[in-house]
Amino acid sequence: MFTLFNDITEFPINILPKDGITEYYGKVFNEEACKKFYDYLLSEIPWENDEAVIFGKLILTKRKVAWFGERAFEYTYSKRTKYARFWTPELLELKQKCEEVSGETYNSCLLNLYHDGSEGMAYHSDGEKDLKKNGAIASLTFGAERKFVFKHKTTQEKAEIFLESGSLLVMKGKTQENWLHRLPPTTKVKTPRINLTFRTIEE
DSSP states (O other): OOOTTTTTTSSOEEOSSSSSEEEEEEOOOOOHHHHHHHHHHHHSSEEEEEEEEETTTEEEEEEEEEEESSSEEEETTTTTEEEEEOOOOHHHHHHHHHHHHHSOOOOEEEEEEEETTTTTEEEOEEETTTTTTOOEEEEEEEEOOEEEEEEEEETOOOEEEEOOEEEEEEETTTTHHEEEEEOOOSSSOOOEEEEEEEEOOOO
């Protein structure tokens, strides 16, 4: 298993050993900015419980989500269709920072609120038909540091990294085609984590 430790000094680093590109840029916001955006996102975003249809039943998750974009995009996953709200000035600022650092462009963002370590995400890949094929997905973290794990779809090889507050991870190339990723639950984390995933919807 490949693990990225905190003594890496040159960013970005591709944390996947093969069959994809996932670049970690470390912290791209200082502590003051992290607190400002964390407080804003926690209190001002219209969070809603996520929905999924599993074995024909509608399930509401403890994890909460919100969906924003440059226009009212439709986005379907887990057999549920969501409609994007328009960017706020603060989200536009975050989007522009991700674009500046990664050299990519994004037109929408799925936000996730994990209230504590008991909430996570099972293995999946972001391969919905609405998304640009092999397009970049920028994952920005505020709040609690959490482990993020990748698993190769064929070899079961794993790679993991701890995503700290203010850090940026960008998945691109054939990452979604060849790798699954998850946010494992943990009893060690007692505080919220907010994750913003900037992406490109194609209509």
